[in-house]
Amino acid sequence: MGLTVVIGAGPAGLSAAYELNRKGWPVTVLEADPAQVGGLSRTAVYQGYRFDIGGHRFFSKSPEIEALWTEILGAEMQVCQRLSRILYQGVFFDYPIRPFDVFAKLGPIFTTLCLLSYLKARLFPRPKLVSFEDWVIDQFGERLYRTFFKTYTEKVWGIPCSQISADWAAQRIKGLSMASLIRKTLFPKGEGVIKTLIDRFRYPRLGPGQMWERIQTLLAEAGQPVQLDRKVIQIHWDKGGIHRVQARSQQGERFGVMGQHFISTMPLRSLVRSLVPAAPDPVREAAEQLRYRDFLTVVLVVDEPNLFPDNWIYIHDPSVRVGRIQNFKNWSRDMVPNPEVTCLGLEYFCSVADPFWQLSQAELLTLAETELRQLGLLKKAHILDGTVIRAPKAYPVYDHGYQTHIQIIRAFLEEVLPNLQLAGRNGMHRYNNQDHAMMTGLLAARNILAGERRYDLWRVNQDAEYLEEGDPSAALAGGRAVPQVIGQSG
Ligand SMILES: Cc1cc2nc3c(=O)[nH]c(=O)nc-3n(C[C@H](O)[C@H](O)[C@H](O)COP(=O)(O)OP(=O)(O)OC[C@H]3O[C@@H](n4cnc5c(N)ncnc54)[C@H](O)[C@@H]3O)c2cc1C
Numbered sequence: 001m002g003l004t005v006v007i008g009a010g011p012a013g014l015s016a017a018y019e020l021n022r023k024g025w026p027v028t029v030l031e032a033d034p035a036q037v038g039g040l041s042r043t044a045v046y047q048g049y050r051f052d053i054g055g056h057r058f059f060s061k062s063p064e065i066e067a068l069w070t071e072i073l074g075a076e077m078q079v080c081q082r083l084s085r086i087l088y089q090g091v092f093f094d095y096p097i098r099p100f101d102v103f104a105k106l107g108p109i110f111t112t113l114c115l116l117s118y119l120k121a122r123l124f125p126r127p128k129l130v131s132f133e134d135w136v137i138d139q140f141g142e143r144l145y146r147t148f149f150k151t152y153t154e155k156v157w158g159i160p161c162s163q164i165s166a167d168w169a170a171q172r173i174k175g176l177s178m179a180s181l182i183r184k185t186l187f188p189k190g191e192g193v194i195k196t197l198i199d200r201f202r203y204p205r206l207g208p209g210q211m212w213e214r215i216q217t218l219l220a221e222a223g224q225p226v227q228l229d230r231k232v233i234q235i236h237w238d239k240g241g242i243h244r245v246q247a248r249s250q251q252g253e254r255f256g257v258m259g260q261h262f263i264s265t266m267p268l269r270s271l272v273r274s275l276v277p278a279a280p281d282p283v284r285e286a287a288e289q290l291r292y293r294d295f296l297t298v299v300l301v302v303d304e305p306n307l308f309p310d311n312w313i314y315i316h317d318p319s320v321r322v323g324r325i326q327n328f329k330n331w332s333r334d335m336v337p338n339p340e341v342t343c344l345g346l347e348y349f350c351s352v353a354d355p356f357w358q359l360s361q362a363e364l365l366t367l368a369e370t371e372l373r374q375l376g377l378l379k380k381a382h383i384l385d386g387t388v389i390r391a392p393k394a395y396p397v398y399d400h401g402y403q404t405h406i407q408i409i410r411a412f413l414e415e416v417l418p419n420l421q422l423a424g425r426n427g428m429h430r431y432n433n434q435d436h437a438m439m440t441g442l443l444a445a446r447n448i449l450a451g452e453r454r455y456d457l458w459r460v461n462q463d464a465e466y467l468e469e470g471d472p473s474a475a476l477a478g479g480r481a482v483p484q485v486i487g488q489s490g
Helices: 011-022 063-076 099-123 132-140 142-148 150-157 166-172 178-186 209-221 268-274 281-288 361-374 402-416 434-450 472-476
Strands: 004-007 027-030 043-046 049-052 077-081 084-088 091-094 200-204 231-238 241-248 254-258 261-264 292-302 312-315 324-327 342-350 383-396 420-422
Touching (some): 004 011, 011 027, 011 261, 063 209, 063 434, 099 142, 132 142, 132 166, 150 342, 231 268, 268 402, 292 361, 361 383, 420 434
Parallel strands (some): 004 027, 084 312, 261 420
Antiparallel strands (some): 077 200, 084 091, 231 241, 241 254, 292 383
């Protein structure tokens, strides 16, 4: 029953620690953040206002994960009704889109143009559907593509739709076409559940961080508190595997931690950089090829109790840079301390290398207010306060060759570091949700409890289901679909 050292106190690391702790095993969690657990799923707090990094819906196809959420938070897990619409040229459209809603709001002229452009796409189909743009135009016609698909996709991924491979559209919006939308509108009960539609989800009363803070408390009560402000900077290994990690606090103090088993949820690229002695050149080169997309939220407190009823709004207007706007009070009333005001999160998808990321807090607050006014969402309300939350490495990028890079890194780690397991989103470089991160953490812990590698964590699919050996879908286990640039097979 040797000590397990877990790197990172996000959903994956805390789930691993929770499982080990409840079986009475010793565990130490090292977390880089000086104040908070939860990682990308934390709840940030500013002047009593609570908000997510993004908006974190809790839903899973895994009954075990759903049950675990209930076990940890009980009645604090609320059910939230989803309302999220698209804002385009000053008009709110239902999301998922419904043809009658679209046509009623766009008026007869635009409707006629949309139908003509749809007919054109049907009568003169593109010979080959190479890009995302080709695929959507083929299904919906050019007018609807420009209105509902192009701008938001380009804001999120930073890639023109004409350069995104069509496969992504086929996976991501599977089951959705003009014909299926019309069928669903006319015969709502006859249509199956379309992949993109989930109208209810669970959400902790105080935001997603409440889940992770509760596990932090349980670990502390069991005498195994999470060690905050301990960023792992070196991982020392030799013939037998890892024997010690070195962590550093923000003040520069150093702490050595010995262990028998190690679970890492830190970004895979950083893990390879931390190895002492260094990994062989091909492994380090593969790690350096891994890339991330970053994300920042501008939080604005507004002196108006009910600005709009949505949980979030997709901003398809190309004249503003904001991609999505969260209204945290509509996720849970208790996210704001004062019912007379509203707390919005304006989400900007970007890269730390962009000049945009370098803008000061004051510049970002001004930009966000200007864009809100331009969109007509503020009306006569005033901004009372605001802050900016930056989330680097929010999305692991699946670019050309990323799978090959991961294979090279995995092969090396599995051969020389048998007492290390990789878990979680950036830990495995997988663009997946909390439930997936949790399942990989739980299974990593169970491997340690069992004293053998009973579970291959790479067989957990995006729905947090474990695919047994022999299951043909195991070959596809892994990440949610993300856009691929044309000509790159990934
Ligand atoms: C905008 C956005 C919206 C999302 N929406 C949803 C949603 O609606 N539903 C959902 O289920 N999921 C959602 N997710 C995904 C969810 O946030 C992740 O799946 C989950 O947080 C991954 O957990 P993790 O533990 O693997 O990693 P993380 O949450 O990234 O946690 C890793 C932890 O490791 C720490 N760490 C990193 N390096 C070191 C180091 N060197 N030493 C020590 N500690 C270190 C970090 O500080 C962090 O606390 C969303 C994500 C984003 C970015």
